[in-house]
Amino acid sequence: MSTIKDVAKYCGYSVATVSRVINDDPIVKAETREKVLLAIRALKYRPNLVAKNLRTQKSNSILVMIPTIANPYYAEVLRGIEQGVKETEMNPIIGTVEFDPKHMDHFLELLDSNQADGVIFISSSITSDRLTEVAKKHPAVMCNEYFDPMPVSYVSINNEDAAYEAACELANAGCKQIAYFSGVRDSSSSLDRSRGVKRAEEECESVAVSIIRGEDDLHSLKNKIRRILEENPEIDGLIMNSDVNGSVAIRALVEMDLVPGKDVRIISFDGTIISEITTPMLSCVKQPLFDLGYKAVWLLEKQMKEENAPIERLILSHEVTIRET
Amino acid sequence: MSTIKDVAKYCGYSVATVSRVINDDPIVKAETREKVLLAIRALKYRPNLVAKNLRTQKSNSILVMIPTIANPYYAEVLRGIEQGVKETEMNPIIGTVEFDPKHMDHFLELLDSNQADGVIFISSSITSDRLTEVAKKHPAVMCNEYFDPMPVSYVSINNEDAAYEAACELANAGCKQIAYFSGVRDSSSSLDRSRGVKRAEEECESVAVSIIRGEDDLHSLKNKIRRILEENPEIDGLIMNSDVNGSVAIRALVEMDLVPGKDVRIISFDGTIISEITTPMLSCVKQPLFDLGYKAVWLLEKQMKEENAPIERLILSHEVTIRET
DNA sequence: AATAAAGCTGTAATCGATTACATCGAGTGG
DNA sequence: CCACTCGATGTAATCGATTACAGCTTTATT
Structure with a gap:
């Protein structure tokens, strides 16, 4: 794989300029941009996101704690999350806890080891204390369930x-x-x-x-x-x-x-x-399953953007559907 | 968050030694190891895996391409994958394609941008050509479906x-x-x-x-x-x-x-x-859904360990279960 | 024409780890 | 007693990006 250095060498500019082109910095001259883009294409260059993440101190992923994936309920919520996450160019890391707190801790480590920027707890069996502790250090949101008083934002139906x-x-x-x-x-x-x-x-x-x-x-x-x-x-x-x-x-x-x-x-x-x-x-x-997930991401993003964003409560509307029973 | 440097300073050793302790290098003296571990605990230090991944050039994650998660079938296969991946301290990145090839490309980018070390295609609608191309650069495995001739290992039932x-x-x-x-x-x-x-x-x-x-x-x-x-x-x-x-x-x-x-x-x-x-x-x-996923990881790991590991075909046993229909 | 401002690009430090190589002291053998 | 080995640790380069700051042109201002 070629690196940003290779691209710089190839087109005769510095790595700084190449980096600016990659990140759409409007300061580079249009002509320069073209040449750099040409080089990028010629070398089939892909930025190494690991390096980028290290430098920028964000992982571009969020952790999703889910009881189990083997349940269409959670699967649908997850679809909403994936949609939301995709729209902001992030990646979800799905942590299926399978009702085992050890698993939960394993996944929560991702936050401390810089592999995830925030976390969504879906119907989580986390304790209020533990959540409060996590939320102190990282953006967090709950979906479906909540605590009283609320340590983090949450979304659910009424x-x-x-x-x-x-x-x-x-x-x-x-x-x-x-x-x-x-x-x-x-x-x-x-x-x-x-x-x-x-x-x-x-x-x-x-x-x-x-x-x-x-x-x-x-x-x-x-x-x-x-x-x-x-x-x-x-x-x-x-x-x-x-x-x-x-x-x-x-x-x-x-x-x-x-x-x-x-x-x-x-x-x-x-x-x-x-x-x-x-x-x-x-x-x-x-239940608006897809939207529950989608909105959870939305709430989380608010928390990630602002250090001290206010905690929110979001209630989505449900619908009683009479079919054959 | 504290870094390896902080730990080094705290315990009076160099970062190299701290790193050796973290990675269980037997060359460090037992006494030194203890002191370092103490420092690690005192500072609540967690290695920054992003930095580690950059340096070691592996991501510790594998990509799982799945048609949709909203289907108990795939969910169960996924559980097997998660189990397998967990045992080797890796993380799965789940790419739900939702029958859209654009999504597939989005996720395959993760391989080229160093965010994933290998890929498992579950019941994938990828074309034979595209798969061959991917497999040239990255370890890959198919689950449930296969091509003839086989560009990669696969696992399924008969x-x-x-x-x-x-x-x-x-x-x-x-x-x-x-x-x-x-x-x-x-x-x-x-x-x-x-x-x-x-x-x-x-x-x-x-x-x-x-x-x-x-x-x-x-x-x-x-x-x-x-x-x-x-x-x-x-x-x-x-x-x-x-x-x-x-x-x-x-x-x-x-x-x-x-x-x-x-x-x-x-x-x-x-x-x-x-x-x-x-x-x-x-x-x-x-179908042995869990095992299909589990074995897929196993096959992938073989591919990741050895540059030129042979392509394998793995057939798991099914069972006809007569219930009420 | 001299000077200031603006527009682009480059240099080099930095993120936090790993690791080849250097170093240094203690032990060993002749 | 000297040379050499071995064991334990440290120094510094490195992974591949971002970005503050410097520096060079070019244009604008007086």
């Missing part, structure tokens, strides 16, 4: 309203007894949603809502749903905390000879492709 | 055998007329699978197989399946080229009041989580 609307939707469709499966963690989203369904219960007096906590694998969740439905045959509405879990609910119902969407209605969170490929198709709370 | 076995499985279950939906591209996998189903047709004389090409979105694929089944009511077996398309087949059948797994059997390729969350659960050809 989970409370979303859950409220989902419950109302079921109530309007005639459901009298709704079970909300919230997942186990006392994450901000899970708490907000619980608050939302409770609010619906208070406001529409015709409906009762119970909250079922606990995170299970596919199989045990299915059994749990069956058990709960058998013990409480009056339940006629389910709110599931993800599309995958919505699909599990469908299966549980089918196995009990109940018809999803008729005997028992289901609304799941997320609106990923999963909700479109089940039979029947899942009604769901559609 | 798609011909897999399709053959799937067809035989349907035949054994009593199917007389099988339709194989192959997808549109004349990719190596698609061609191999076509060969496989044809071989099954020849060998089991009781069964006839037709190959249906063409790549459609979810909705038009569903209509296509319906149309074909209406026009050919004798079809009693479907082989779909992916789990997502398998789920579409389920829906098409249900809409026609046919029972998947009884009136018409379905076997789909891949064995992603999708095949487990449909109702009924899809029978499928399970």
Whole structure:
């Protein structure tokens, strides 16, 4: 590979001038620029970005901490991030944590070793303290979840309203007894949603809502749903905390000879492709997944541009989509 | 952030010695090593990997070209890659091409600009010529697909055998007329699978197989399946080229009041989580997705270690899993 | 015409590491 | 006692870019 020196030699200018051409410095004479560009093309020169990064002290990449990539939900958020990052000529470094804090630390090292300029935490299980510590040294943003008080900017939907609307939707469709499966963690989203369904219960007096906590694998969740439905045959509405879990609910119902969407209605969170490929198709709370990622980048860039940019809270709009359940 | 110089000053040794300690050079005296390590800890020093990469002329990252991340299939392969890469202290840079060759070029630039040391193409739509060109300058490996003749090492399953076995499985279950939906591209996998189903047709004389090409979105694929089944009511077996398309087949059948797994059997390729969350659960050809990724890294590393490492072909074993369709 | 200003380009220091080679003291052998 | 080896550390060049500052032309100003 040729270097900037080779180009300089080839066209008879100094490396400084070549560098200026590369970086579009308007100070170079048009004629000079042409000659340099010619040389660059002739030698098929590509700037060594590692050298550039060392000199300029930025890496041009941002770290994205994600629980797992094996979930269409995160994959879609990631697409938004990639789009955002691409528009500013940066590169994303994707750190899949796989629910292991050791992995998290491994990736966070990238920040300290100058390989990443900032970090986005998606639905992260990082602790508030650790995040605060990271945020002191590096620009950081959260996506989907937040802490109170907020150590960094974040973007998400209004989970409370979303859950409220989902419950109302079921109530309007005639459901009298709704079970909300919230997942186990006392994450901000899970708490907000619980608050939302409770609010619906208070406001529409015709409906009762119970909250079922606990995170299970596919199989045990299915059994749990069956058990709960058998013990409480009056339940006629389910709110599931993800599309995958919505699909599990469908299966549980089918196995009990109940018809999803008729005997028992289901609304799941997320609106990923999963909700479109089940039979029947899942009604769901559609999150703006792509935009969540895109905006997260946008927030992060603000933090990176200004040393003391204010911390922001960004709420995107969701949409309750009724399909076949 | 402190630098190697700060550490040197702090402990009274030269930067050379500090560097030797960092890189575990056995030549430094044990006592010296201790003092240096103490200084490193005291200053919370982290080596600047950008500087290291510049000096050593390697980036410690590999590029992974993937069609899209929004597909559990690729996500799982990626998990294998991440595992492999992690074991060698490298980092993956994920380039999602989204079926746009411009994106591909953008990412391939990383190789020329010293930001990546090698590249893995997953199910890539790169042309044979372009790949050959890239491979001339950089270590490269293909995953899932291949070219003939092979410009680089690759890893995949034996798609011909897999399709053959799937067809035989349907035949054994009593199917007389099988339709194989192959997808549109004349990719190596698609061609191999076509060969496989044809071989099954020849060998089991009781069964006839037709190959249906063409790549459609979810909705038009569903209509296509319906149309074909209406026009050919004798079809009693479907082989779909992916789990997502398998789920579409389920829906098409249900809409026609046919029972998947009884009136018409379905076997789909891949064995992603999708095949487990449909109702009924899809029978499928399970690919070793994680291992495909893991081994791809392994092959790439061989190429990176030796300038002229031989090109290899690695075939992993698949498994036909009969579930409910 | 002398001088100041403006426009371009070049020189060389710098980013933070690695590493070939030099150096220096202690130990060894004759 | 001298020469030599060996072990441990230091000196300084280097990777390939950016950029402050210097310096040289050319143009403008009085």
